[in-house]
Each structure stands twice: as C-alpha cells, then as structure tokens.
Amino acid sequence: CEVHSCISRDSHPRAVNVDLQTDATLQVDISDALSERDKVKFTVHTKSTLPNFKQNEFSVVRQHEEFIWLHDSFVENEDYAGFIIPPAPPRPDFDASREKLQKLGEGEGSMTKEEFTKMKQELEAEYLAIFKKTVAMHEVFLCRVAAHPVLRKDLNFHVFLEYNQDLSVRGKNKKEKLEDFFKNVVKSADGVIVAGVKDVDDFFEHEKTFLLEYHNRVKDASIKSDRMIRSHKSKLHIPFPHLFPHLFPHLFPHLFVRFFLKVSELFEKTRKIEARVAADEDLKLADLLKYYLRESQAAKDLLYRRGRALVDYENANKALDKARAKNKDVLQAETTQQVCCQKFEKISESAKQELIDFKTRRVAAFRKNLVELAELELKHAKGNLQLLQSCLAVLKGDT
Amino acid sequence: MSYCSSLHASLFPDKQLHVLQDEDTEENGDTFDMQITVSDPEKVGDGMNAYMAYKVTTKTSLNLFSRNEFSVKRRFSDFLGLHSKLASKYMHIGYIVPPAPEKSIVGMTKVKVGKEDLSSAEFVEKRRSALQRYLTRTVTHPALLKDPDVIQFLENTELPRAVSTQALSGAGILRMVNKAAEAVNKMTIKMNESDAWFEEKQQQFENLDIQLRKLHASVESLVCHRKELSVNTASFAKSAAMLGNSEDHTALSRALSQLAEVEEKIDQLHQEQAYADFYLFSELLGDYVRLIAAVKGVFDQRMKTWSKWQDAQLLLQRKREAETKLQYANKPDKLQQAKDEIKEWETKVQQGERDFEQISKNIRQEVGRFEKQRVKDFKVVIIKYLESLVHTQQQLIKYWEAFLPEAKAIA
Numbered sequence: 001c002e003v004h005s006c007i008s009r010d011s012h013p014r015a016v017n018v019d020l021q022t023d024a025t026l027q028v029d030i031s032d033a034l035s036e037r038d039k040v041k042f043t044v045h046t047k048s049t050l051p052n053f054k055q056n057e058f059s060v061v062r063q064h065e066e067f068i069w070l071h072d073s074f075v076e077n078e079d080y081a082g083f084i085i086p087p088a089p090p091r092p093d094f095d096a097s098r099e100k101l102q103k104l105g106e107g108e109g110s111m112t113k114e115e116f117t118k119m120k121q122e123l124e125a126e127y128l129a130i131f132k133k134t135v136a137m138h139e140v141f142l143c144r145v146a147a148h149p150v151l152r153k154d155l156n157f158h159v160f161l162e163y164n165q166d167l168s169v170r171g172k173n174k175k176e177k178l179e180d181f182f183k184n185v186v187k188s189a190d191g192v193i194v195a196g197v198k199d200v201d202d203f204f205e206h207e208k209t210f211l212l213e214y215h216n217r218v219k220d221a222s223i224k225s226d227r228m229i230r231s232h233k234s235k236l237h238i239p240f241p242h243l244f245p246h247l248f249p250h251l252f253p254h255l256f257v258r259f260f261l262k263v264s265e266l267f268e269k270t271r272k273i274e275a276r277v278a279a280d281e282d283l284k285l286a287d288l289l290k291y292y293l294r295e296s297q298a299a300k301d302l303l304y305r306r307g308r309a310l311v312d313y314e315n316a317n318k319a320l321d322k323a324r325a326k327n328k329d330v331l332q333a334e335t336t337q338q339v340c341c342q343k344f345e346k347i348s349e350s351a352k353q354e355l356i357d358f359k360t361r362r363v364a365a366f367r368k369n370l371v372e373l374a375e376l377e378l379k380h381a382k383g384n385l386q387l388l389q390s391c392l393a394v395l396k397g398d399t
Numbered sequence: 400m401s402y403c404s405s406l407h408a409s410l411f412p413d414k415q416l417h418v419l420q421d422e423d424t425e426e427n428g429d430t431f432d433m434q435i436t437v438s439d440p441e442k443v444g445d446g447m448n449a450y451m452a453y454k455v456t457t458k459t460s461l462n463l464f465s466r467n468e469f470s471v472k473r474r475f476s477d478f479l480g481l482h483s484k485l486a487s488k489y490m491h492i493g494y495i496v497p498p499a500p501e502k503s504i505v506g507m508t509k510v511k512v513g514k515e516d517l518s519s520a521e522f523v524e525k526r527r528s529a530l531q532r533y534l535t536r537t538v539t540h541p542a543l544l545k546d547p548d549v550i551q552f553l554e555n556t557e558l559p560r561a562v563s564t565q566a567l568s569g570a571g572i573l574r575m576v577n578k579a580a581e582a583v584n585k586m587t588i589k590m591n592e593s594d595a596w597f598e599e600k601q602q603q604f605e606n607l608d609i610q611l612r613k614l615h616a617s618v619e620s621l622v623c624h625r626k627e628l629s630v631n632t633a634s635f636a637k638s639a640a641m642l643g644n645s646e647d648h649t650a651l652s653r654a655l656s657q658l659a660e661v662e663e664k665i666d667q668l669h670q671e672q673a674y675a676d677f678y679l680f681s682e683l684l685g686d687y688v689r690l691i692a693a694v695k696g697v698f699d700q701r702m703k704t705w706s707k708w709q710d711a712q713l714l715l716q717r718k719r720e721a722e723t724k725l726q727y728a729n730k731p732d733k734l735q736q737a738k739d740e741i742k743e744w745e746t747k748v749q750q751g752e753r754d755f756e757q758i759s760k761n762i763r764q765e766v767g768r769f770e771k772q773r774v775k776d777f778k779v780v781i782i783k784y785l786e787s788l789v790h791t792q793q794q795l796i797k798y799w800e801a802f803l804p805e806a807k808a809i810a
Contacts (some may be wrong), residue, residue, distance in 0.1 A: 094772040224635040367809040
C-alpha cells in the first residue's frame with residue numbers, strides 16, 4: 001500500500017467553512033498531512049503573538065487520538081459546562097477506499113492497460129478526496145477552539161499545539177469504552193427527565209424544542225444527501241463511454257470514424273465534469289450537513305448540562321426548605337444551594353450567548369455553502385452545455 | 400400510458416424516427432419520400448382474448464400507393480404475419496428482412512388483464528415505438544417496399560388474420576439461425592470460400608454482435624442507475640424540505656425549502672433523462688442485436704444454397720457414372736431414363752450455381768446498404784441523445800439560477 005505524500009497549505013479547500021473570525025493573536029492550521037498504512041499524521045502549525053508560547057511560530061505532529069484526547073478534556077472540564085464544545089473530528093476512514101484499490105490491483109490481469117490506468121486514477125482521486133476531507137475536519141476543530149474566547153486559553157490546548165513530543169494518549173481501552181457506554185445510557189435516560197421539566201425561561205424552552213427537532217432533521221438530511229451523492233458517483237462507474245472506441249472498427253466503416261471519435265471524446269469530458277459535480281455536492285452539501293449534525297448534538301449536550309444544573313439547583317432548594325423546616329444542617333444546605341445557584345446561572349448566561357452564536361454561525365455557514373453549491377452547479381452545467389453544443393454543431397455540420 | 404407518451408412527445412417534438420433521404424440515389428433514381436407512424440394504441444375486447452390495436456398512418460408521395468395519406472388499424476400479430484411472409488419470400492435469396500419486435504407474454508398479459516399501472520403503460524409505449532421502427536426499416540428496403548404484402552398491410556382496411564406467427568418472431572428468427580448454424584456445422588464438406596469478402600464480413604458481424612450486446616447491457620445498467628439516483632434525489636428533497644421547516648431563521652428556512660424544490664425538479668430531470676437513455680439507446684441497440692441475427696441468417700442461407708449446389712453436382716456426377724455403367728449393360732429403357740435424369744440434374748446444377756451467384760450478389764448489396772443505414776441510424780440517435788443532454792443541462796442552469804438569489808438573500 002502506498003504512502004501518500006503531503007498536501008501543500010494552499011491547495012486544500014476548507015470543507016466546512018464555519019464563519020470564524022481569524023484573530024492575529026492566535027492562528028492555527030494544518031499545514032501538512034501524511035497518510036501511512038494505518039494512521040494519518042497531521043502537522044499542526046501555529047502562529048501566535050500570545051506570551052504563553054515560547055515562539056511566535058511553530059509546528060508539531062499530531063494524530064487523530066490526540067485530537068480526541070483534547071476534545072474529551074474539554075467535555076470533562078466543569079468550567080466549560082456552559083459552552084458548546086466544538087465537536088470532535090471523525091476518525092479518518094480509508095478502509096473502503098483502500099479495499100477498492102487492493103481489489104483493483106488483484107484484478108489487474110483481467111483488464112486492458114488503458115482500463116486499469118483509468119480506474120486507478122479514479123480510485124486514487126477518491127482516496128485523495130477523502131484525505132483532504134479528513135484534514136479539513138481536523139483543522140476546523142482546531143480553528144473553532146482557537147476562535148473561542150475561553151477555550152483558546154485552555155492549557156491542554158496549548159500543550160497540544162506546542163509540545164513537540166508524543167502526547168502518549170492511547171485510545172480508550174475496553175474498560176474505559178464500557179464506562180463511556182454506561183455514561184451515555186444514564187445521560188439519555190436523564191435527557192428524557194430533564195427535557196420534560198418545563199423551563200421558566202422562554203428562550204431556553206424554545207431552544208430545547210427547536211434543537212431536538214432540528215437535530216433529527218439534520219440527521220435525516222445528512223443520511224439522504226449521502227445516499228444521493230453515492231448514487232451520483234456510482235453512475236459514473238458504468239463503462240458506457242469506454243466501450244465506444246472498441247466499437248468503432250466493428251460498428252462504423254472507417255469513413256465515419258471521426259464522428260464517433262468526437263462523440264467518444266465528448267463523453268469522456270462530460271464524465272469528468274459529472275465527477276466534479278458529485279465531488280462538489282459532497283463538499284458543499286453532505287459535509288455541511290454532517291458537520292451541523294455534530295454541532296447540533298454538541299448544542300443539545302449543552303442544554304442537557306444546563307438542565308442537569310437546573311435539576312440540581314431545584315433539588316438544593318428543596319433540601320434547603322427541608323433543612324430550614326427541621327432546623328438541621330441549615331448552613332450546609334444554604335452553601336450547597338448557593339453553589340448550585342451560581343453554577344446554574346453561570347451556565348445559563350454563557351449558554352444563551354453560545355446558542356445565539358451557534359445560530360449565527362449556522363446561518364453563515366449554510367449561506368456560504370449553499371451559494372457556493374449553486375455557483376458550482378451553474379459553472380459545471382454551463383461547462384457541460386458548452387461542450388455538448390459545440391460537439392453537436394460539429395456533428396450536424398459533418399452530415 | 401399518457402404519462403409515457405406525453406413525456407416522449409415533449410422530449411422529441413418530431414415524434415417519428417424519420418426515414419432519411421438517401422444522398423446517393425437509389426437504383427431507379429427516385430428520392431425517397433415516405434413517413435410511417437404507429438400511434439393511438441387502443442385496447443379491443445376483454446379478458447384474455449383482448450388485444451391492442453394500433454393505428455398505422457402512411458404519408459407518401461410515391462406512385463406505389465393510391466393515396467398520399469391513409470391510415471389502417473393493425474394488431475401485433477398482423478405485424479408478425481407480415482414479417483413471416485417477407486422472411487419466407489426473401490431470406491433465401493439473401494435479402495436482410497428486418498426482424499419484427501419481440502413477443503412478450505408477461506407484458507401483454509398485464510395489459511389484457513387491465514392493469515393500468517406505469518409498467519404496462521411503459522410496455523405499450525415500448526411496443527408502439529418498436530413497431531414503428533420495424534415498419535420504417537421495412538419500407539426503407541427498396542425491394543420490400545414494392546412487395547404486395549407490404550402494400551396490402553399499409554393500405555387495406557381489412558387484413559386476413561395471421562396464423563402460426565410462432566415461426567418467425569424475433570426469437571423465432573434466432574432459433575432458425577441457430578438451427579441453420581447447426582446444420583452448417585454438420586456439413587462434412589467445408590465450404591471452399593473463394594471469396595475472402597464473405598469470410599471477412601462474417602467475422603466482422605460476429606465481433607459486432609459481441610460488442611453490441613456488451614454495450615446494450617451497459618446502457619441498461621445506466622438506465623437502472625439513473626432511476627436509483629432519481630429515487631434518492633426525491634428522498635433527499637423531502638428531507639431538505641423538512642429541515643427547512645424546522646429551521647428557525649426565516650431566510651435560511653425559505654432557502655432550504657427552495658433547495659428542496661430544486662432537488663425535486665432535478666429528480667424529474669433524471670427520470671426524463673432515463674427515458675431518453677432508454678428509448679433512444681437501449682431500444683436501438685436491441686434492434687441491432689436482432690438485425691445482426693437476421694444478417695447472420697442470410698449468410699447461412701448462402702451456405703445452404705452453396706450446399707444445395709454442391710449436392711446437385713455430386714448427384715449429377717453419380718448419375719453420369721451410372722449412365723456410363725448402363726452403357727455396357729444393354730438396358731435401353733434404363734439408359735434413356737438415366738440420360739433424362741442427367742439432363743434434369745444438369746439443369747439443377749446450373750440453377751444451383753445461378754442461385755448461389757445471385758444470393759452472393761444480393762448479400763453484397765444488402766450488406767452495403769445495411770452498413771450505410773446503420774451509420775445513419777446511430778448518427779441520428781446519437782444526435783438526438785446529445786440534444787436531450789443539452790436540454791437537461793439547460794434546465795439545470797435554469798433551476799440553479801433561480802435558486803442562487805435565494806441563497807444569497809440569507810442574512
């Protein structure tokens with residue numbers, strides 16, 4: 001299996017352009033990436049004028065597990081309970097693509113050199129596209145963190161950016177994965193309870209209803225868009241135009257070969273355009289929906305945490321009333337109640353802002369991607385049209 | 400039914416596969432001017448005895464016909480009957496008789512039983528189109544056009560009901576070809592092919608057959624995928640509409656609904672394009688697979704003719720030997736009989752040679768005509784196909800141009 005070499009900084013597009021204000025005080029990007037047999041190595045490049053760092057510009061190499069470690073450390077940090085934690089990037093998955101390349105290699109003997117080269121090129125392009133996507137996903141995560149007023153100051157984040165040794169965070173072992181599983185079970189049961197408590201605050205009541213429905217709809221749209229784009233791509237693999245040249249000596253006397261050669265050329269070109277259309281739809285539509293699926297989940301998680309804090313606060317109130325009634329451990333109950341109150345209010349305040357920001361980001365991202373999608377579709381359709389019309393003009397003139 | 404034909408009509412305003420004017424004039428110098436349309440399928444009768452009647456309209460300025468424009472009603476078995484007669488008259492002298500469309504028990508039963516769904520409508524439309532192409536090809540053949548059975552078929556209001564149409568349907572032809580091929584293989588005397596042209600052409604047709612079948616399968620696969628894409632696009636459109644509904648930012652919500660509409664329209668386009676792929680390419684390729692079988696049939700007829708001639712020569716030889724023997728046997732009656740038989744067989748040998756030469760000559764002509772027609776057919780279809788692709792792209796541009804300002808309006 002081949003090792004793919006790096007991508008230059010300017011060549012890859014940001015798959016999901018989340019509207020982030022880039023700040024000169026801290027700029028993070030993935031300047032390079034290397035795909036090896038079973039892992040991807042990202043070169044994380046930082047430019048900063050902050051005094052926290054030893055240098056103004058530096059790079060480190062990180063793997064996917066280290067991104068996950070960073071994300072999880074945010075989730076587990078109580079101080080960040082009131083924030084929408086930027087969703088973790090998905091694991092790089094080249095399995096399907098690798099399998100296809102392998103199958104191709106095995107079947108090399110059964111096809112012509114031309115067919116083999118063509119298929120190989122296509123599969124390699126697919127591999128490269130997946131590669132670019134995973135780089136973009138990891139980059140967006142870092143940029144979100146860097147853009148957040150509080151998270152950008154996080155110590156773990158700085159270590160992640162600067163420490164040029166391996167962070168030695170291995171993936172979760174079986175026991176830890178099991179613990180996570182139970183945590184999630186409890187959470188979803190809780191989620192039901194918490195969601196049932198009607199909120200005094202209209203803003204949050206609305207957000208709860210909205211997010212629950214929105215998340216489900218985004219999930220559905222994401223699945224359906226994936227399916228549609230996969231159909232689009234699979235249609236391109238039918239060897240329809242490929243057969244044309246082979247037919248010429250048989251179908252058409254030599255005098256008319258020029259006509260059919262032109263047609264064959266045309267189909268080759270339009271097919272390339274179709275491939276670009278599918279790729280662009282993938283980037284602008286499917287990836288957008290996937291990203292907001294994860295973000296809306298993170299927003300739901302925030303609401304859940306606030307809900308939990310509210311429940312704790314209300315329980316503390318009840319406990320205080322009981323204590324006062326019995327006149328026992330009142331001071332302790334008062335302290336607990338105050339702590340819960342503060343926690344709840346702190347989360348509420350920042351949650352409100354976070355949710356408003358989420359909406360702003362979401363609208364901006366959809367706008368950008370939908371506009372770009374429409375512009376690209378137009379560009380490709382016009383390209384196709386031009387090819388078809390000019391070919392037709394020649395063919396009709398030929399008769 | 401109406402959906403298919405109106406779809407078809409909207410895609411291709413000039414409904415028929417026009418018979419092209421031949422730039423090189425035919426033998427008699429006339430320019431060809433004739434247009435045949437098969438239309439208005441109508442169910443006649445009920446239950447399992449029901450059948451479809453098709454209107455056959457001819458528009459022509461040729462003198463062969465009594466009027467310039469006329470219509471008759473025909474049923475499928477009438478077409479098969481016509482083909483059967485033409486094949487029995489002309490195949491053995493080397494004319495490539497265009498094969499009739501395939502019989503289909505399943506398809507027809509659905510129609511008889513009265514299943515008014517999309518698939519039976521598609522079946523009728525497919526058949527109507529195939530019948531039209533069949534007739535058009537038949538009258539393009541200069542000899543067949545003049546055949547009284549053809550003229551009768553096009554003109555006469557009443558036609559005697561064709562019986563035993565089993566023999567020469569498209570599948571029937573294939574069976575006949577296979578049988579002939581078997582017979583040829585069984586021949587102990589290998590044909591001494593003095594003419595390399597025939598050997599070459601046979602090989603070419605063999606290769607062409609293989610390639611055409613591959614391409615046919617490929618196109619059918621394409622149609623299938625396009626239909627799948629259409630289903631998935633429609634599904635996504637619904638999903639996007641739902642998403643738009645739940646989005647609480649007004650402008651974005653509207654844009655998402657618009658996106659859903661665009662995708663719905665694109666789904667329609669995919670379906671129309673699938674029909675174009677199918678009707679234009681797939682059917683044409685199917686026709687040519689059957690035509691090649693007819694061509695092969697004609698080559699085999701030539702072999703049979705040659706074989707008959709050879710047999711006659713052999714028999715003549717034997718008769719001559721027998722006569723020689725009889726000359727020493729002193730049996731005057733038998734001798735005379737032998738001499739008569741020799742004369743008879745000499746004539747047969749001469750006839751056999753003439754037949755062989757005639758069929759060889761005819762086949763050369765037919766193949767030349769076939770190849771020219773093939774090029775024309777494919778050119779016409781390819782151009783039509785490209786035009787359908789142009790239409791699709793133009794529609795796409797329209798839809799996305801309408802959507803773009805909506806997307807930009809999100810604030």
